[in-house]
Amino acid sequence: MFLRPLFVAVCLASTILVAQDTTATAEELARLHRELQETRSGLAASRLEIQELRQSLQALRDQVQGNQAAGNKPSASTEPAITGSAALEPSTASADQDVGFLAAKIKELHQDKVESTSKYPVKLSGLVLFNAYRNSGSLDIQDLPNLAFPSFPGFPDGSVGATLRQTVLGVEATGPKLFGAHTSANVEVDFGGGSPTTAYGVTAGLVRLRTAQVGLDWQKTSLHIGQDTPFFSPLSPTSYATLLEPAMSWSGNLWVWTPQIEVERRLTLNSGSSLVLQGGLLDPLTEQTPPFQGVNPTAGEATRVPALAGRIAIDRSAAAHYPFSIGFAGYRARQRYQTFNQIDSWTFNSDLKIPLGQHLEISGEWYDGQAVGGLGGGIWSSVIFPESSEPHADVHPCAPAEDGHS
Numbered sequence: 001m002f003l004r005p006l007f008v009a010v011c012l013a014s015t016i017l018v019a020q021d022t023t024a025t026a027e028e029l030a031r032l033h034r035e036l037q038e039t040r041s042g043l044a045a046s047r048l049e050i051q052e053l054r055q056s057l058q059a060l061r062d063q064v065q066g067n068q069a070a071g072n073k074p075s076a077s078t079e080p081a082i083t084g085s086a087a088l089e090p091s092t093a094s095a096d097q098d099v100g101f102l103a104a105k106i107k108e109l110h111q112d113k114v115e116s117t118s119k120y121p122v123k124l125s126g127l128v129l130f131n132a133y134r135n136s137g138s139l140d141i142q143d144l145p146n147l148a149f150p151s152f153p154g155f156p157d158g159s160v161g162a163t164l165r166q167t168v169l170g171v172e173a174t175g176p177k178l179f180g181a182h183t184s185a186n187v188e189v190d191f192g193g194g195s196p197t198t199a200y201g202v203t204a205g206l207v208r209l210r211t212a213q214v215g216l217d218w219q220k221t222s223l224h225i226g227q228d229t230p231f232f233s234p235l236s237p238t239s240y241a242t243l244l245e246p247a248m249s250w251s252g253n254l255w256v257w258t259p260q261i262e263v264e265r266r267l268t269l270n271s272g273s274s275l276v277l278q279g280g281l282l283d284p285l286t287e288q289t290p291p292f293q294g295v296n297p298t299a300g301e302a303t304r305v306p307a308l309a310g311r312i313a314i315d316r317s318a319a320a321h322y323p324f325s326i327g328f329a330g331y332r333a334r335q336r337y338q339t340f341n342q343i344d345s346w347t348f349n350s351d352l353k354i355p356l357g358q359h360l361e362i363s364g365e366w367y368d369g370q371a372v373g374g375l376g377g378g379i380w381s382s383v384i385f386p387e388s389s390e391p392h393a394d395v396h397p398c399a400p401a402e403d404g405h406s
Contacts (some may be wrong), residue, residue: 005112009027031214033303038106038274044390051401053099055128055375064115065228067263072189074390080190089157094217098168099271107141117297118173118199120173120175121173122171122172122173122192123171123172123173124169124172125169125170125172126167126168126170126177127167128167128171129166129167129240130162130163131143131162131163131164131240132161133159134158134159134160135159136158136170137150137157137158138152138156138157139159139283142159142164143162143165144166144192144244144245146245146250148377155286156262163205164190164191164203164205165190165191165192165244165264166190166242166243166244167190167191168189168243169188169190170187171188171191172184172190172300173186178216180218181217181218181223181356182216182217182218184214184215184217185215186211186212186213187209187210187211187212188210188212189207189245190205190208190210190244191205191206191207192206192241192244193205193206193207194208198314200253209227209259209270210257213225213227214226216247220265220267220268221263221265221266222263222264223261223262223263223264224262224264225260225262226260227257227258227260228260229257230254230256230282230311231280231311231359232278232311232330232331232349233253233347233349233351233365234327234377235353235364235365236249236255236365237253250379251379253375253376253377253378254347254355254365254367254372254375254376254377255365256374256375258282258283258284258285258375259282260280260281260282260289261280261281262278262279262280263278263279263280264277264278265277265278269313271319272316272318272320273314273319274315275312275313276311276312276313276315276327277311277312278310278311279309279311279377280309280362281306281307281308282307282308282331282333283300283301283307284298284301284303284307284334284335284345284374285300285304285375286298286335286373286374286382287374287382293334299337299343299383300333300334300335300374301337302336303335303336303342305333305334307332307333307345308328308331309329309332310330311327311328311329312327312328313325313328313351314326317353317355321356323355324352324353324354325351325352326350326351326353327350327351328348328350329347329350330346330347330348330349331345331346331347331349331369332344332346333345337383338395341394343371343382343396343397344370344371345369345370345371345372345382345397346370346371347372347377348367348369349365350366351364351366351369352364352365368369370397370398371383371398378398381398382398383395383396383397387399
């Protein structure tokens with residue numbers, strides 16, 4: 001009687017052990033299958049890298065052969081050289097084994113590009129611009145005049161000269177992906193920051209920051225932070241005669257490079273057409289001249305409220321037929337000139353660009369507004385101060401400034 005329960009227990013234990021062994025075998029097979037897949041993926045990646053290395057080596061060999069073909073042309077007095085790959089193969093093979101030659105070529109490649117301390121590429125750009133001028137009458141600035149004045153007895157009636165202050169230098173860099181967006185940055189400077197009051201300072205223009213921006217670009221959304229042309233007034237006339245300030249800047253054009261934060265959203269309408277939505281915050285600039293050192297708040301900054309702006313546009317610049325872009329925008333800010341006196345600053349803008357072939361386009365802007373001298377409107381005047389000497393006399397915004405250019 002004792003042997004039967006013992007036999008049943010042995011059978012149960014054997015069944016459990018067999019089941020455990022079967023489970024372990026299945027897990028082992030799954031692990032081996034995963035390792036086999038990883039090995040196959042690694043082999044495929046290795047084959048791709050080997051193929052890329054072969055292509056790079058072939059490109060280097062082609063470059064070496066081209067240099068030798070250009071630099072070792074036979075003269076009329078020498079014997080005819082052997083043509084074809086048979087004559088080039090020994091030189092290419094020897095070049096592959098010449099450590100000094102390869103080091104020289106690598107050094108040459110390093111000299112042909114701009115390097116950064118990181119692995120991300122950096123690009124330099126610039127324009128060396130020479131301007132010669134001849135003026136008649138009295139002007140506010142000789143090499144970049146904005147205002148002309150009547151001639152006075154005893155003062156020079158004209159001038160002649162040249163300048164390179166309008167030379168522009170720029171740096172662009174691309175960075176890593178951040179939150180799924182491509183990052184980039186750019187800085188642009190010129191030499192229009194004035195002239196030092198030293199000997200020969202008339203030709204020693206001071207470096208001036210024009211624009212600087214950091215961008216995050218997704219597929220349909222962009223975020224730009226920096227100093228740039230007001231995004232709600234994107235078009236300005238261009239001319240090599242005046243780069244320190246855009247052409248027609250004293251006619252009321254809104255152009256002043258302004259610190260701002262802008263968000264842009266692009267919605268596809270159809271093939272070649274998109275709806276562009278832009279909005280952001282801007283520094284509420286006004287036209288007060290800052291001190292020589294330090295920064296005092298302007299009338300707009302004294303309100304402690306940033307300026308708001310928005311723009312909506314239809315962009316068909318990539319369309320195959322009838323390309324154009326048209327936009328409408330608005331700007332709103334406040335200015336404080338005295339304790340109890342605030343002025344509203346606003347604009348309503350529109351812009352249009354029509355390409356006419358590959359080398360010609362028509363573009364223009366129009367706006368209506370008031371108290372936007374800090375952005376270039378109203379001939380650099382936002383308000384009119386009263387003639388009264390009362391401490392709390394009201395200041396008045398300049399009459400609505402209308403501007404149009406093309």
